[in-house]
Amino acid sequence: MQRFQVPQFITVEDKIIGGFLTAKQFVYVATGIILIVIIFFSFAGFLALFLSFLVGASAAALAWGKIDGRPVPTFVVNALFYFIRPRVFVWKRAAKTAADEAELVVPPGDETIIKKSPKLSHSRLSELSWTLDTKLRDDILKANP
DSSP: OOOOOOOOOTTSOOOOBTTTBOHHHHHHHHHHHHHHHHHHHHOOTHHHHHHHHHHHHHHHHHHHOEETTEEHHHHHHHHHHHHHSOOOOOOOOOOOOGGGSOBOOOOTTOOOOOOBOOOOOHHHHHHHHHHHHHHHHHHHHHHOO
């Protein structure tokens, strides 16, 4: 019977660039360096330093940063989807049919009256809820003196 070694640490990305950078980290850092070089050739003085600092900090945050144990790129993508997607969900009520109403099924030949389920208004529903709550509380108090 052959034995095979089971891979361990499969959730950790391989460090392939210089032994300390993963491929994604290398792409973030390389993109940041290229943007910083372009900024220094395009702008001069304080503006170039300021923009370079922002790009460098962003590249470092994307490469190594974590927010609540999650990588920053995942956080950024989730934030973008949050702002792009609609956050208001509207429920569209379908037209009521006769099958939707609750009716008692009566065998043929039985003279009992078919009753439709009563509709509860908000006040009636809250009254029933209060009655059930107080009755249950009274029953519990009687059972445990």
